[in-house]
Amino acid sequence: MTTATTVTSTPTTGAPKPTTMAAALNRALRDALTEDPAVHVLGEDVGTLGGVFRITDGLAAEFGDQRCLDTPLAEAGILGAAVGMAMYGLRPVVEMQFDAFAYPAFEQVVSHVAKMRNRTGGRLPLPLTIRIPYGGGIGGVEHHSDSSEIYYMATPGLHVVTPATVADAYGLLRAAIASDDPVVLMEPKRLYWSKADWSPENPEPVEPLGRAVVRRPGRSATLLTYGPSLPVCLEAAEAAVAEGWDLEVVDLRSLVPFDDETVAASVRRTGRAVVVHEAQGFAGPGGEIAARVTERCFHHLEAPVLRVTGFDIPFPPPMLERHHLPGVDRILDAVARLQWEAER
Amino acid sequence: MTVVEHQGQTDAPRPAPPPHWRPRTDPVPLLPDAEPYRLLGVAAAPAKPGARRTKASAKKSPAAAADPALLRRLYAELVRGRRYNAQATALTRQGRLAVYPSTTGQEAAEIAAALVLQDQDWLFPSYRDTLAVVARGVDPLETLTLLRGDKHTGYDPHATRVAPLSTPLATHLPHAVGLAHAARLRGDDVVALAMCGDGGTSEGDFHEALNFAAVWQAPVVFLVQNNGYAISVPLDKQTAAPSLAHKAVGYGMPGRLVDGNDVLALHEVLGEAVLRARTGGGPTLVEAVTYRLDAHTNADDATRYREAEEVEVWRAHDPVRLLERELLALGILDEDAIDAERERAEEFAAGLRARLNADADPHPEELFAHVYATPTPHLAEQAEQLRAEREAEAEGAAHDDAATHDDERESGR
Numbered sequence: 001m002t003t004a005t006t007v008t009s010t011p012t013t014g015a016p017k018p019t020t021m022a023a024a025l026n027r028a029l030r031d032a033l034t035e036d037p038a039v040h041v042l043g044e045d046v047g048t049l050g051g052v053f054r055i056t057d058g059l060a061a062e063f064g065d066q067r068c069l070d071t072p073l074a075e076a077g078i079l080g081a082a083v084g085m086a087m088y089g090l091r092p093v094v095e096m097q098f099d100a101f102a103y104p105a106f107e108q109v110v111s112h113v114a115k116m117r118n119r120t121g122g123r124l125p126l127p128l129t130i131r132i133p134y135g136g137g138i139g140g141v142e143h144h145s146d147s148s149e150i151y152y153m154a155t156p157g158l159h160v161v162t163p164a165t166v167a168d169a170y171g172l173l174r175a176a177i178a179s180d181d182p183v184v185l186m187e188p189k190r191l192y193w194s195k196a197d198w199s200p201e202n203p204e205p206v207e208p209l210g211r212a213v214v215r216r217p218g219r220s221a222t223l224l225t226y227g228p229s230l231p232v233c234l235e236a237a238e239a240a241v242a243e244g245w246d247l248e249v250v251d252l253r254s255l256v257p258f259d260d261e262t263v264a265a266s267v268r269r270t271g272r273a274v275v276v277h278e279a280q281g282f283a284g285p286g287g288e289i290a291a292r293v294t295e296r297c298f299h300h301l302e303a304p305v306l307r308v309t310g311f312d313i314p315f316p317p318p319m320l321e322r323h324h325l326p327g328v329d330r331i332l333d334a335v336a337r338l339q340w341e342a343e344r
Numbered sequence: 345m346t347v348v349e350h351q352g353q354t355d356a357p358r359p360a361p362p363p364h365w366r367p368r369t370d371p372v373p374l375l376p377d378a379e380p381y382r383l384l385g386v387a388a389a390p391a392k393p394g395a396r397r398t399k400a401s402a403k404k405s406p407a408a409a410a411d412p413a414l415l416r417r418l419y420a421e422l423v424r425g426r427r428y429n430a431q432a433t434a435l436t437r438q439g440r441l442a443v444y445p446s447t448t449g450q451e452a453a454e455i456a457a458a459l460v461l462q463d464q465d466w467l468f469p470s471y472r473d474t475l476a477v478v479a480r481g482v483d484p485l486e487t488l489t490l491l492r493g494d495k496h497t498g499y500d501p502h503a504t505r506v507a508p509l510s511t512p513l514a515t516h517l518p519h520a521v522g523l524a525h526a527a528r529l530r531g532d533d534v535v536a537l538a539m540c541g542d543g544g545t546s547e548g549d550f551h552e553a554l555n556f557a558a559v560w561q562a563p564v565v566f567l568v569q570n571n572g573y574a575i576s577v578p579l580d581k582q583t584a585a586p587s588l589a590h591k592a593v594g595y596g597m598p599g600r601l602v603d604g605n606d607v608l609a610l611h612e613v614l615g616e617a618v619l620r621a622r623t624g625g626g627p628t629l630v631e632a633v634t635y636r637l638d639a640h641t642n643a644d645d646a647t648r649y650r651e652a653e654e655v656e657v658w659r660a661h662d663p664v665r666l667l668e669r670e671l672l673a674l675g676i677l678d679e680d681a682i683d684a685e686r687e688r689a690e691e692f693a694a695g696l697r698a699r700l701n702a703d704a705d706p707h708p709e710e711l712f713a714h715v716y717a718t719p720t721p722h723l724a725e726q727a728e729q730l731r732a733e734r735e736a737e738a739e740g741a742a743h744d745d746a747a748t749h750d751d752e753r754e755s756g757r
Contacts, residue, residue, distance in 0.1 A: 080549060159716075210721075
């Protein structure tokens, strides 16, 4: 019933133009709705309002209020209903309004979304996409800035991906919707309005989920990062040039599946690695990533794999968030601790 | 600060309420009956031993107006269901099932739920509802794989239109709503019937499912089997509502209160609810007031939380005996027919027993086969690790066997 669909884009003459990540996500939803009548978007305020971040802007007007459906305000109900819709052959795309508002649906995610294929011996796959705007940096009040990716990463049966660029926002969302498995798409909300030159009429081919990409080649050390921390790492890498460090920056893009090959190849080249993310450090994603890197690259490492993360605190009030979020200086301080003396 | 004087019962004009603050639905038609709806009466046995109801009094019974073929079918399913419960419980004692949550005493609700559905409809059972799944026609061996421990869900949900038995409480109810909604979007004539217990009505997913179903007017029937206890906690510690059926009103759907041991009343009420859903009338909440004669599962000691006298009162209102008594009085059944039905149930149980006594052999490769459509590289590595472990284990066992043979030779045996 649910076969893998190949995502294709129709090349037209569209020239690259400055486009926001929000617009690329909107375009991805529009293209998916156009190409496959099984795709349905549902969530709180996604219809008339177009979503609080306007990611679903105009979809209800274009595709009707059933293809882009305003639901009652109840996250478990939304996701639970999406499970039933997927059981009947639809491809629901659920918007969870904010990271911390998705928690009421967590039981549905863990007990049903992630397990339905497994529980039924492969007979009931759930091709559904859960979009979660996540992370801080937009001055949100509490419960609006959580980095909750580790909860989903810790749940077998889910794919967890997070774009950091405009092109990836389009590509990963299209790939998520096309996937026959549930995908949690963590959308870095502080990058929603970041712009890049992009051809909405001629989007790049969509890669399969599970591939990391080297955003900046370098020789001295590897910064392993994703989502909202990618631009920070790229900035840090530029700043590091003045210190004589040539940093490689790897954008993980997909946390599950994890691209061990790309990551290990990079760290073996550079011999040093720092994992950078907004989520807490203790029991955070970086712990798992550092362990995997160490297991694969131990004999190539010149220093322990370090982590630069948010503090182990509940997300702070907006006036303090700049102290919490990993910035360029904290990344450079970590790079400085990578036992350079061994080489000098 | 101004002081507002209370006007009391004066004719002083009141401000008109804002236009949206009117109730949109008259709640009265949504309210359940004060007493559970029943057709078969309350006494499962005649007042005096050996006494029969007269045919004259039986003819006045609503059962007299029912289709005799349906009555015989219901009776056969009840007898088979009672035997199935006993057999499954016995199999837990033999270690063939890890656990079995019995529906002895609740067979009527299980059977009626399955029989009111058409082929294309979907059933969403909870972990206690294996009997409804069997009555729907699913291979009983496949319905028991979860409880036996060899597979989570043995049957094919698409082929049977039965969702997996849900162990978390009430979380499958929103699935029923979503599926029914999707079917209607596709223009398909599909009703979803979702089952939960009295304890499940306290869960958030229960409320969200009912609300979604009512707002979407989804073709769903919610059946709550109120068997008096959520494991050990009695209903009055579970809810302060007048009845569980009353909860429907708050969502804007009809609530029906029905005798859960009266299979004929259940068949009628659930049948009406399914028809309402099928014809665009939206969802219904049905509360079946029943009783679990056995413990919560074989692992539970029911004597810790309820008196034997209470169980006896409900035993006198036994769903199988209730219908049997009626059908005997109507002449639809006689003692021979009853014996024949029990014999058929016995054969059914023997067949099930034989099949469950055969050793299940789940394959370890299944561990990785159905986590994702394609195993992640990480899982592929782990599958390879397990394969190597098993190979080494098999080689070790072969080596041990050979060593044993050598020992035997050396010792001259």
